[in-house]
Amino acid sequence: MNYAETIDFLYSRLPMFSKQGAGALKKDLHNIRALEQANGNPHTKFKSIHIAGTNGKGSTSHMLAAILQKAGYKTGLYTSPHLRDFRERIRINGQMIPEQRVIELTEAYIPLMDAIEPSFFEITVAMAFQWFAEEQVDIAVIETGLGGRLDSTNIIIPELSIITNIGWDHMHILGNDLPTIAWEKAGIIKTGIPVVIGEALAETRPVFEQAAQAKQARIHFAEEEQEMVEWNFSNHRLQVTVRHRTAQDALHLELDLPGYYQLKNICTVLQAVELLKQLGWKIPAGVLREALVHVKQLTGLHGRWELIDQSPDLVLDVAHNEDGIRAILKQLELCNFHHLHLVIGMVKDKDVSKVLSLLPNTATYYFTQAQIPRALPVEELRIKAAGFQLSGNAYPNVNLAIAAAKAAADKRDLILVCGSVFVIGEVNR
Known part of the structure; x- marks a missing residue:
């Protein structure tokens, strides 16, 4: 198969949520575990950050990837869905997975497709993990597709978990009230792994606190730890000044993602960076500034204002x-x-x-x-x-x-x- 034939094969052969809706979902982790085991469990061979949430997880993922990439780390990025090209889902340092590698991995997965009938999303997750492991990334930013607890990405043990927010979306799958949806998203919280909550509501905060306590995971509410001192939107650019609650000096930043909603996402990102630095990742303030003003250029993100x-x-x-x-x-x-x-x-x-x-x-x-x-x-x-x-x-x-x-x-x-x-x-x- 050539690349176009390969993509047509993936779209036609596999159940795809973006086309079919809930009927394409596999509501357990059996298939992704089988795919990973058949390929030597590549998800265990690189470090990662795991991001869930109703809104903002795409922007947050791309900002963090840009920062890590600019800091000199070889950075994988897995997101979904794509806008124009399937390969947008799987990137290293902003570069999409090569067409030839998509062809080769797809052909290698065909026997397993016949045996376990995976979904389109399960195959793309496996493909991303395989490529990140082959290319020996220093770290990969992994965005969930839907929910968290039963999402195919939820087999990783990350350096850090992030839940951006909880809102009304996919209720027919995740639940009809915010605490139930929050519980599904909180399924990405892992034992002993710190978690950042971008935005917590009165109904969802207890869910996150209970999940973190059960997993003995340190929980950080970005809204409480990062103070938005001031902000300005002009000429489709966003300038912000943010101060960590324990710091005397504030950070002055310009974002090339100018949406008003990035005010919440940037606090989440900065809290995540603070924890990554505590874990030993080297991210100087100058790198942070340079990355955030060039997120679209560094990562290929589109469609956010x-x-x-x-x-x-x-x-x-x-x-x-x-x-x-x-x-x-x-x-x-x-x-x-x-x-x-x-x-x-x-x-x-x-x-x-x-x-x-x-x-x-x-x-x-x-x-x-x-x-x-x-x-x-x-x-x-x-x-x-x-x-x-x-x-x-x-x-x-x-x-x-x-x-x-x-x-x-x-x-x-x-x-x-x-x-x-x-x-x-x-x-x-």
């Missing part, structure tokens, strides 16, 4: 659930624009009504859908939106929707594309 055009400004953001949309609305309050044009597409298994209820009825809407089976049909989305006094036309794909928005917009307007990772991934750049 990403400005891709101007006059009018065209911004992409992968926000797709209730908390993500709330963060977007706060971001919009900081922006200076004349009129909002909102391009949106969603998937069937999200709480679509909750998201629509939050959106401003003063915007002009361009409804669309991703080209995947899980996508909510665009006409259905338009009709649902009309029930919340959100009006606009329907377009069969995101690029037609963007073209219509550009044609209608004044140069002082803002065009925002959001609602689905898969919609963002289909935008022509």
Whole structure:
């Protein structure tokens, strides 16, 4: 097989959550353990950081990877889903896994695929662990796919565990209340391994404390240990000043990830860095500053309040659930624009009504859908939106929707594309 044939094989041969939804999930760790055992347990051959959470885990993962990479460590990064190229999921020092290695690993896994029927996600996790071990990374930042306790990544014993936050998402899989969802995420807490909690609510904090106590793991709440002294958003850049509660001097940082929601993520990242330094990792303050201003360049991250055009400004953001949309609305309050044009597409298994209820009825809407089976049909989305006094036309794909928005917009307007990772991934750049 060539690379294109290999990717087609993986997509067609294996159950894939992004296309099929919950039916693609394997609700135990049996398959990933079998895959790992057959390949000599590569996950035991490198150090790691494990990150879970409802929102923010992607940004947090990429910021930490950029910092470690800039500090001189050979750094693996596993995230999901990808936007455009499958290989975005598996990187070392920002470079995607080579096409040839994807071909070779896929072909090597075929006998096991026939024997144990793994999911697409299980195979990609195994592929990442195998490549990181082969390339002898110093450390790998590993993002969970969904939940934590039964996520395929949860066979690693990391240097540090991180849970960014808990919000309303994937309730049909993880649970119908925040403590239940938190319990699933807390499943990544390991015996004796410190854990950072980025954001804790009254309902979720006891869950994390009990899980950490049961595992004799030191727990650190980033909100209590890192103080946001001041911040400023201008020209799609974010400047922050943060002080650790035990330090006299504050850190002045500029982020190339300018979303308002990064204010919480950066405190989580800085607390993680503090613990990594205590564990012996060398991360000077100058390295930290340089890394955070170049995260996108160092790691290839896209889709987090990403400005891709101007006059009018065209911004992409992968926000797709209730908390993500709330963060977007706060971001919009900081922006200076004349009129909002909102391009949106969603998937069937999200709480679509909750998201629509939050959106401003003063915007002009361009409804669309991703080209995947899980996508909510665009006409259905338009009709649902009309029930919340959100009006606009329907377009069969995101690029037609963007073209219509550009044609209608004044140069002082803002065009925002959001609602689905898969919609963002289909935008022509």
